Amino acid sequence: MTLLAAEGLTLAIHGTPILRDVGFAIEEGEVFGLVGESGSGKSMTALAVMGLLPNGATVTGQVAMGGRDLISLPEREMCALRGNEVGMIFQEPMTALNPVQTIGDQVAETLVVHGAASRGEALSAARARLDRVGLTADRFPLTRYPHELSGGQRQRVCIAMAVALRPKLLIADEPTTALDVTTQAQILDLLEGLVREEGMALMLITHDLAVVSGLATHVAVMQTGEIVEAAETEVLFRKRAHAYTRALFAASEHQPDRAVGVPPVPEPVLEVREVVRDYTLPRSSLFAPAPKLRAVDQVSFRLAAGESLGLVGESGCGKSTLTRAILGLEPLQGGEIWLAGAPVLAPHVPNEVRRRMQVVFQDPFGSFNPRHRVDRLVTEPFHLLGDVPDRARRIDEALVHVGLTPADKEKYIHEFSGGQRQRIAMARALITRPDLIVLDEAVSALDVRIRAQILDLLADLQAEYGMAYLFISHDLSVVRAITDRVLVMQAGRIVEAGETEQVFTAPAHGYTKDLIAATPRIPSEWQAAGLVGA
Amino acid sequence: MARYVVTRLASLCLSLVVASLVIFAVIEVIPGDPAAFMLGLNAEPEAVAALREELGLTGSVAERYLSWVGGMLTGDFGTSYTYRVPVADLVAARLAVSLPLTLYALVLSTAIAIPVGMIAAAGRGRAADIAVMGTTQLGIAVPNFWFAMILVLIFAINLRIFSAGGFPGWEAGFWPAMKALTLPAIALALPQASILARVTRSSVLETLGQDYIRTARAKGLSRRQAVIRHALRNAMIPVMTIIGLQFSFLLAGAIIIENVFFLPGLGRLIFQGITQRDLVVVESVVMLLVFSVIVVTFLVDIAYAAIDPRLRRRG
Numbered sequence: 001m002t003l004l005a006a007e008g009l010t011l012a013i014h015g016t017p018i019l020r021d022v023g024f025a026i027e028e029g030e031v032f033g034l035v036g037e038s039g040s041g042k043s044m045t046a047l048a049v050m051g052l053l054p055n056g057a058t059v060t061g062q063v064a065m066g067g068r069d070l071i072s073l074p075e076r077e078m079c080a081l082r083g084n085e086v087g088m089i090f091q092e093p094m095t096a097l098n099p100v101q102t103i104g105d106q107v108a109e110t111l112v113v114h115g116a117a118s119r120g121e122a123l124s125a126a127r128a129r130l131d132r133v134g135l136t137a138d139r140f141p142l143t144r145y146p147h148e149l150s151g152g153q154r155q156r157v158c159i160a161m162a163v164a165l166r167p168k169l170l171i172a173d174e175p176t177t178a179l180d181v182t183t184q185a186q187i188l189d190l191l192e193g194l195v196r197e198e199g200m201a202l203m204l205i206t207h208d209l210a211v212v213s214g215l216a217t218h219v220a221v222m223q224t225g226e227i228v229e230a231a232e233t234e235v236l237f238r239k240r241a242h243a244y245t246r247a248l249f250a251a252s253e254h255q256p257d258r259a260v261g262v263p264p265v266p267e268p269v270l271e272v273r274e275v276v277r278d279y280t281l282p283r284s285s286l287f288a289p290a291p292k293l294r295a296v297d298q299v300s301f302r303l304a305a306g307e308s309l310g311l312v313g314e315s316g317c318g319k320s321t322l323t324r325a326i327l328g329l330e331p332l333q334g335g336e337i338w339l340a341g342a343p344v345l346a347p348h349v350p351n352e353v354r355r356r357m358q359v360v361f362q363d364p365f366g367s368f369n370p371r372h373r374v375d376r377l378v379t380e381p382f383h384l385l386g387d388v389p390d391r392a393r394r395i396d397e398a399l400v401h402v403g404l405t406p407a408d409k410e411k412y413i414h415e416f417s418g419g420q421r422q423r424i425a426m427a428r429a430l431i432t433r434p435d436l437i438v439l440d441e442a443v444s445a446l447d448v449r450i451r452a453q454i455l456d457l458l459a460d461l462q463a464e465y466g467m468a469y470l471f472i473s474h475d476l477s478v479v480r481a482i483t484d485r486v487l488v489m490q491a492g493r494i495v496e497a498g499e500t501e502q503v504f505t506a507p508a509h510g511y512t513k514d515l516i517a518a519t520p521r522i523p524s525e526w527q528a529a530g531l532v533g534a
Numbered sequence: 535m536a537r538y539v540v541t542r543l544a545s546l547c548l549s550l551v552v553a554s555l556v557i558f559a560v561i562e563v564i565p566g567d568p569a570a571f572m573l574g575l576n577a578e579p580e581a582v583a584a585l586r587e588e589l590g591l592t593g594s595v596a597e598r599y600l601s602w603v604g605g606m607l608t609g610d611f612g613t614s615y616t617y618r619v620p621v622a623d624l625v626a627a628r629l630a631v632s633l634p635l636t637l638y639a640l641v642l643s644t645a646i647a648i649p650v651g652m653i654a655a656a657g658r659g660r661a662a663d664i665a666v667m668g669t670t671q672l673g674i675a676v677p678n679f680w681f682a683m684i685l686v687l688i689f690a691i692n693l694r695i696f697s698a699g700g701f702p703g704w705e706a707g708f709w710p711a712m713k714a715l716t717l718p719a720i721a722l723a724l725p726q727a728s729i730l731a732r733v734t735r736s737s738v739l740e741t742l743g744q745d746y747i748r749t750a751r752a753k754g755l756s757r758r759q760a761v762i763r764h765a766l767r768n769a770m771i772p773v774m775t776i777i778g779l780q781f782s783f784l785l786a787g788a789i790i791i792e793n794v795f796f797l798p799g800l801g802r803l804i805f806q807g808i809t810q811r812d813l814v815v816v817e818s819v820v821m822l823l824v825f826s827v828i829v830v831t832f833l834v835d836i837a838y839a840a841i842d843p844r845l846r847r848r849g
Contacts, residue, residue: 052751075756083754090752095745098764100842109763110753145843161753 003028003168003201004049009061009071011041011048011225018044019225022061026169026218031195031202033212033233035248036222037447038418042205045222046171049203050088051078065169084114087162091174093155097146103130103157104142110164129160133190151315152183156190163194170194171203176211180314180474185518188215207447209252210520213237221245237526247449254452255481256459258308268302269340269435269468270326270357275299276334277321295321297492298335305435306466310479310500312515313489319472322489323440326470327359340435355384358429362441364421368413374399374424375409381432398427401464403457419450426457430465438470443478455482476519480504488512535846538839546832553824558599561817567591571811572615589615589814606821612814616806621818624803631701632800635715636784639722644777647727651734651773656761658739666731673728682721682794689717699796718795722788726780733776737769744768767841774841778834782827786819 004026011019019041026032036042047053049063049070063070066085070078082088090096097106107129108122117125123142130140133156146154155175162170172191176184192215195202206212212219213233220230221244229242240246277296283289295318303309313319324330326337328349337344342353358381361367368377375395382388396406402423413421422442429437439458443451459482462469473479479486479500486503488496488511496509507513569585570577586592590601590612605612611621654666690698701714741747742765750760789801800819807815839845 050752052748079754079756081754082752088752090745090749092745096749098746098750098768099844100767101764109750109755113754113759147844158749161749 001028002026004063004065006045006049006063007061009045009048009059009063011044011053011057011059013054013058014056017225018057019048019059022222022225022227024220024227024230026201026203028168029195029199029201030217031192031204031215033216033219034203034205034222035207035209035212035219037207037248037449039224040222041225042222043173046088046173046203046205049171050082050086051075052082080114083110083162083167084116084165085167086169086171087165087167088171088173089155089158089162089175091177093151093158093178096158097154099146101145102142103135103140103144103146103149107157107161107164108142110161114165116165125164126160129164130157132194133157133160133163134186135160150183152179152187155179155183155187159187159190159194163198163200166198167200169201169203171205173205174207175204177206177208181476181515182314182518184211185520188520191215208520209237209248209448210522213522213526214520221248234526237522251448251452252477254448254455256452256455258459258463258482267305267341269305269307270303270470271338272302272322272326272335273300273337274335275322275325275332275337277318277325277330278333294492296325299489299492299494300335301487301494301497303436303468303470305468306462307485308462308469308471308483310483310486311470311472311489312474312476312479312486314474314515317489318492319489320440323359323438323470323472327357327438328354351384351386355381355432356434357436357438358432358434359438359440360422360425360429360442362444364418364425364445367425368421370413372412373409374411374413377413377424378409378428378431380428384432394431398431399424401430401461402427417450419446419454422446422450422454423457426454426461430461433465434467436468436470438472440472441474442471444473444475451478458482476504476515488515535839538846539836542832542835546828549828550825553828554603554821555599557817557820557824558602561813562595564813566811568615568811568813589613602817606818611818614807614812614815616810616812616815621815624815625800625819625822628798628800628803630704631715631797632785632788634711635718635722635788635797635799636781638712638715638719639726639784639788640777640781642719642723643727643730643780646723647730648734648773650727651731652738652761652766654731654735655738655742656757663735666735670728670731673724676724678721678725679790679794681724682717682791685717685721686794699794701797715797718788718791718797721791721794722784726784730773730776730780734769734773737772738765741765741769770841771838774834774837778830781830782823785826786823 002025006025007023009019009022011017022041022045024032024034034042034045044053048059051070051073053059059071061071070081073081097103104123104126107126108119111117111122111125112119116122127137127142130142131137135153135156140149140153146157149157170191175191176187179187188211191202191204194200204212204216216233218230219233219236220227221236221242222228223244229236229245231239236245240249275296276294276298278292278294281291281293283291297318299322301309311319311322321330325332325346326344328344328346331346339353340356342350344353378395378398379391382391388394395409399406399408404420404423404427413424416424425442443454446454455478458469469482471479471483483500485498486500487494488503488509490511496503496507496512503512504516507516567582567586569582569589569591573581573585590598593601602612609622611625613619614621614624617624650666654663657663686698689696696713696717702710704711738761742761747760747764750764751757755763786800786804788799789805791797792799792802804816804819806812807819
């Protein structure tokens, strides 16, 4: 039986069209996947259903649920419906909870606000719901505050809050995008369990085709405010009828052309020897010695010129600290780091050493000064080189190499898309002609199609310039596509190292096995039947 | 939480010591001998020396500093050169006016500003918001002595509800004293309330944009419930900082309003102390003000921790 049916949903915000004639139906107790790239209107579709659109939004069409039209329902009745009949969770669990209220109060509030229980009853119900989402009373009493929990735990609290009144529909907007792969697997598992046990329907919004493939009964693909294809999951995955769907699949399975087989180079570009980084934690009492956290523990590896090395691990495993140490931004408590025959000693790394390594960060929006033009942004590392005579030519050259045009140097960063910004970040990294580029989650924030393009660009640039890449990511499929060797890091240590294909096909360490098992995958027989891809 | 309070207290004591050293040093380097000044140009050197002795201006710097601090700790703030009475009595009498006036103005300002700021934020860009922004702009721009004179003109001269100035003393009874402080408190509160309302508005607006407000709405809270239950407490953190600063400012910064209303407050005392080179008074009142600033800051810190659990663990 149909639980919710949207029809002719059209939305504009301050006159800009966002959704065009969106229609879909969600059956009772099923998982409905809504897939698309950022900006395609997935979240706005969900917010339109919830009646939580931003100011300036005008919406037409119908969303029928239980004989009512949610679009025309008065705000009072929508308040009664939200959280009661339809619950919702969001992408960013770190900020989704009120930092000054206990988790117990926040879960109980769902019941209290709907008049379903007194405060005391609501708290005991909150306890039961938190138990159900895997936050047990011994470790997670109701008096815990959000800042005492990890991202995955906070997302569990959000789920407990959203399902506290056993709604008929739960809308999950990119619920695992901000989480590690193992945490993602646990959260998806939890959602699946809730759907099964409580007969709740789930509207799962994601950019990740693999995530929906394992969960959803029906899938709809969205592009620029329209649903371009919708079908039963397996049918859609096998047929890939629409050109855009095919492009999405191709991009997510994309394998950049890379020169196979790195010529053996005797001298490594980067050598990390038994590096140790300790952080001093706050003292527990005034006279006790301050406890230490070993973020990086005896890590050693070598990276040859022209080689791509992947570094994978969950958040908190120490990969960011190690990256910062390699860049000369963290003092070491042991071991040493050598770059092209010179030691990297934080905090005073000589310019001659620093110019040999550059970095590209994850966030294409936050890593540029918005008030500088591109020519200035790209030439930021020039201070490492001293006097650069052919400055203008090198700017043009760098921009052309990353697939932009010399005319782009006059523009400001807000005039570019996310993918273009990452190209500019690459241009900035290339301009000193470094021996090593550190790519710290450099493609993680990009949509699949853009990500495929950037991966191609990385492969081309490496073939041309022969620099080494240290590729840090939590996304195993990307690491598999772009690296020759891979290091697996857990709790500050490298637990496994080897040829990428070898490690992925036959992982030796238990942790590597867990990571690979937790990665959602599109069933191979579905891919095989596809017209394009594989 | 206990640890947090203890570290805050330690920092409070340290600040007081540093402040006392700075104040003492500044007073030391000011040119001019208070004793010579008080006795006039034709004074006998012996008489000046005797007065110096009496005022405690002899002895080494360290001795004088220690006796000054020691005196303050035991409630002895020295004797005023000009009034020839203990500074402690003088300050106590002035505080009996300034402290209630400050609190009165602060309560008025807070009671008006927070609801007004919230209403403006809730209806951002609408008529109420525009009215609030316009009025507060005016409230900040208008000099408060001018506003005070307008108040006198309307309520004292035309309507004859309040008196135009003076202070009957607390001996006259609570209500008459409060009545005498009402117009000055309103005059003081206007600019403070204007600033505070704007801070509240922007703080609430910022909080309303947070993800947890969206979460609260998704739970079924109405817009108003989300503001009251989730936005308000988070939005109060910057607001409290401003309230703390305003308290310290009002305590001694009311001098113009004190003059308009002929109130014997702390502001006038320190002003007279400076013009008459009554350094004992200046030193003590400044120290008292520093003390109040530090104590208020401490209280604001404790209030932060009470509001925000993330701060409680830090030392």
